[in-house]
Amino acid sequence: MKRFLLGLLTVGLLLAGSGKMAFAARSTDNFTITKFDAEYSLSRDSDNRSKLETTWRITANFPPNQNRGIAPVFVKKYDDHSTNFSLQSVTDENGTPLEYSWNDDELRIGNKNTYVEGEKTYIIKFTQRDVTKNYGDTGRDEFYWDVIGDEWRVPMENVQISVKLDESLVAA
Structure with a gap:
């Protein structure tokens, strides 16, 4: 016994x-981002405040019957002030709008009742304001940014970043 x-x-x-x-x-979190392309365009708005226009192209490879999409987290507050984050669009590579919802600063892209499988591309466009800071020790406005975000829990295989400065900022 x-x-x-x-x-x-x-x-x-x-x-x-x-x-x-x-x-x-x-x-x-058991999927891979195979390609993350980020395009940043830094300029000034009509009030002479910094403005950042961003396009993220994220391609992920998903296993079957596990994920319903991706959930990037965005910077809506920087240096204790709002960035006036504004989501412009969330589409696939063909320009087809994708379903999404918000959970605080996390953008959940996908349908809660549908699994994604294989390769899927997400294109996210957004703008932010007041993303630079004036530093007393240099007397200059400086731009520091975590270009892929800071809360991804999945591996990224290929990350490409481009930053375009408006001509009015080159001399500054």
Whole structure:
């Protein structure tokens, strides 16, 4: 009887352990961003304040029956002030609008009832304001930015960033 109970306990522990492994393998962070292209255009608005226009082109490769899309987090506050974040569009590579919803600063792109599988491209366009800071030690406005965001929990294979400065900023 002791052997039977010990055997039953061992089988139960093995099944529980394999269940945890199966659960871990189905983590929603178990996909790869194969390409992340970010285009930033820094200029000034009509009030002479910094303005940043951004386009992210994100291509991800998803395993079957696991994910419903991506969920990037955006900087809506910088140096204790609002960036006046404004989402312009969320589309696929063909310009087709994609479903999305917000959870605080996290943009959840995808349909909550539909899994995505294989390669999927997301194009996100947005603007922000007051993204530069004047530093007393240099007396200049400076631009520092975490160009891919800071809360991705998945690997990225290929990241390309371009920054375009408006001509009015070149001398500044």
